[in-house]
Amino acid sequence: MFAKGQPLAPYNTTQFLMNDRDPEEPDLDVPLGPSHPDSSGDSEAGDSDGRGQAHGEFQQRDFSEAYERYHTERLQGRSKQELVQDYLDLERRLSQAEEETRRLQQLQGCTGPQSCRQVEELAAEVERLRTENQRLRQENEMWNREGSLGGGTPGT
Numbered sequence: 001m002f003a004k005g006q007p008l009a010p011y012n013t014t015q016f017l018m019n020d021r022d023p024e025e026p027d028l029d030v031p032l033g034p035s036h037p038d039s040s041g042d043s044e045a046g047d048s049d050g051r052g053q054a055h056g057e058f059q060q061r062d063f064s065e066a067y068e069r070y071h072t073e074r075l076q077g078r079s080k081q082e083l084v085q086d087y088l089d090l091e092r093r094l095s096q097a098e099e100e101t102r103r104l105q106q107l108q109g110c111t112g113p114q115s116c117r118q119v120e121e122l123a124a125e126v127e128r129l130r131t132e133n134q135r136l137r138q139e140n141e142m143w144n145r146e147g148s149l150g151g152g153t154p155g156t
Contacts, residue, residue, distance in 0.1 A: 091133075098126060102123070105119055
């Protein structure tokens with residue numbers, strides 16, 4: 001079938017993809033819940049030998065490894081400027097989250113002198129880390145300026 005000289009796409013693209021998959025791939029459709037009424041539901045798909053649980057652990061480990069590879073490749077493909085921008089965005093989001101946490105704690109109020117003291121200690125630690133971060137950022141800018149001045153002239 002052709003429409004204006006172009007082949008028509010299959011009506012059921014999911015079925016098209018399923019027909020295209022490798023027959024050696026395992027069937028990942030795991031039924032939910034116990035397989036028989038006496039089962040407590042502790043093992044997946046009612047497997048008494050733990051194969052269902054091992055399969056789930058394999059899937060989790062496989063996903064984690066694939067995600068880690070993707071994340072590493074994504075970071076390696078970015079420029080230094082993009083990585084610095086990402087870092088600054090994360091830092092901004094962290095500050096927002098800390099501020100939101102501080103606001104929620106103030107709304108809830110301190111439950112006792114011990115928790116109030118811990119909140120104050122954590123706030124002081126956050127402030128100390130911000131000061132250190134600012135100092136490191138200034139030091140980094142200084143090194144970048146020195147590197148660009150020294151690297152821009154050949155033979156120095």
